[in-house]
Amino acid sequence: MAFMLKDMVKKEWRLASGHRLCPGCPAPTLVKLALMAIDYDVVVANATGCLEVSTTIYPYSAWKVPWIHNAFENAAATISGVEAAYKALKKKGKINRDIKFIAFGGDGGTYDIGIQALSGAIERGHDFLYILYDNEGYMNTGNQRSGATPTGANTTTVPVGKKSLGKLRVKKNITEIIAGHGRVYVAQASISHWQDFMNKVKKGVEYEGPAFINALSPCVRFWRVRSDQAMEVAKLGVETNYWPLYEVVDGVYKINYKPRKPKPLEEFLKIQGRFSHLFKREGGKELIEESQMEVNRRWERLLKLEEATKQS
Amino acid sequence: MIAEKTLVAITGAMASAHAMRQINPDVVAAYPITPQTPIMMNFAQFVADGLADTEVVTVESEHSAMSACVGAAAAGARVMTATAANGLALMHEIVYIAASTRLPMVMSIVNRALSGPINIHCDHSDTMAERDSGWIQIFCENAQEVYESTILAMKWAENEKVLLPVMVNQDGFIISHSVENVEILPDDVVKEFVGEHVPHEPLLDVEHPITYGPLDLYDYYFEHKRQQMEAMKEAEKEFPKIAAKLSAITGNEYDFIESYKLDDAEYVIVTLGSSAGTVKYVVDEMRETGKKVGLLKIRVFRPFPGKRIAEALNGKKAVAVLDRSASFGAEAPIYAEVKSALYTIKERPILQSYVYGLGGRDFTPDHAKTAFDRLMKGEFFEGEGYLGLRD
């Protein structure tokens, strides 16, 4: 299912210019690629967040497809309603075409406040794809910590101070939580590996039933990297095994990319200003080591799950 | 022409479920909560038996129920739901969004006291907390009114000049779980009355993509709110026309208010919901001994029929306004609004506020009689009185 650039450039983006996301933010890139990955008519729901506010400042909208924002915690419930309406109207012969349904949410709207609605929608089996763009914090409101914020990050609600090294808890593994629902297409992707991402979008949309993609989407502003570094830092996330690219389809694991020689986590951390204190402050080194061990543990577990669920 | 009706003995909840079955909405998203649950149980059984072909979305919370209703209505579906008390409170955020996005839908509210402490019985604290949400609010006295109001509500909500969601309120347990005689219209008559749903700018019209729910800042938010105010004014204008059409089928009257032995009454009770039935009984009793008492029942609370109430109460000697909810540190909601409505009339009656029935406390004929007796004796006092409270 390779996407050929020479074919892609013949198509129109389904997200318009003139949106007001920060320079260098990869979230719109993620959206435009997702919508190009499929040729279906599509209705999109969007949780409150950077992507939602910046693309639809009234009276303007960057969305060329039917789009709905309802609230912060309910993108999955909202798209459930849209999808149920589609099923009902199709059954009654009022709609004859094939339409697909996609919801976008950030990590705040997905790991935290929206997890219940998402869990419910997946358990009910609505036919939709949920794309989580994970920028690891409440970046729309100014870098507050979320359940997706990694260990050691400096945020405005768990700031670094004389007695603080930032967030100490580990990042929640929502990809595994969603995989735990069973009968669901689940994938982890990164904006840096955009062809892999597009493939997953296509698979997720084609999958009969709920699908979920967790896509790493750096916040250049609050990860404290340059506006041209989104792709670079996301790629380091993958190369360090911090962000494995994998799929779980009906409980069967498949790792899509295994770095021949994984880079140390430090390389992912040191180019980001949000971790700079870890390289200067007492206790920082230990926290990096702990984080590296967590990365190793999660990677080893993933390898074992792939092996254990291998189909003959 | 008056339709041939079938008399059945059913609960208020079943009356709601029958109305839903006959309306046959495209999507119903709901979550179980006492005392609403029998509505959804009965409706789900109708769907399971093939008597309605609705997509039932069995959501994981009321917040998601209302969220899915918003999604479904925006998509272009005819939508209904039901809830009570804490469920309505959990929906609160999205209740406002449904109205401001101008999405017609009908929600049965089985009125129950809001926590805390937790309580499952009737009062109006749940729905009164939504009175500024932009929804039309209808209150029912009995199961018959529940049935007819639900059908009327669908037509009212979807009126192209209105496009607002409607709450149909019935008192928890008192109406929802009590079996009464209810006259049911034939299915085809209801189907014809509600007609085909013609959605306004549906999301599923993919050839005409539209953006729902943008970020609306100081440049236009105010203008959108002004449109909502206008929609309520239109709702007020459209209601009599829709009511007249339903009257022509049922032979029953539908108005914003109902006057009961009010014309020559000197002492009046204003109330809404099932308590109106109790007050009617007391009015009849007291009339037998020559007391000039009457009832003004509010059927539609939003849009609030202030002028009609003022006209009806002009020249009365004294009026007791009964509230099944309280406003802590302020006047109870119905009392405050009735009082405000009377400001412009010439012969203002003396007013007394009473709070009754909180958390399902029985409202008895004695309570209504006490209220009338005090009006007649001229016993008035500061603040609200309490009916049925141990002092």
Place this chain on the structure above:
Amino acid sequence: MAKLKTWKEIPIGGLTEAGSSARFLTGSWRVERPIFDKEKCINCMLCWVVCPDMSIVVKDGKVTGMDLDYCKGCGACASICPVKAITMEPETKFQK
């Protein structure tokens, strides 16, 4: 800025027109401007893929330049270019 409309002139429910953000130009945000060297370009299209503002102009399968009405000057295109056909220059250089 267009004249603001009254409540009677706008659609109800906050609905708004799809794709209308194209009328809002974000080019003035730029502090750096991408300079495109057509000679060096190998038309790999990576800049077109990564541009968050859909500002890489492609005609007949070839990159022809950047749409400065929308380009916010993030530099993602220059950063991903394998042949350094795009360089970032301070915007001040182009202001008179």
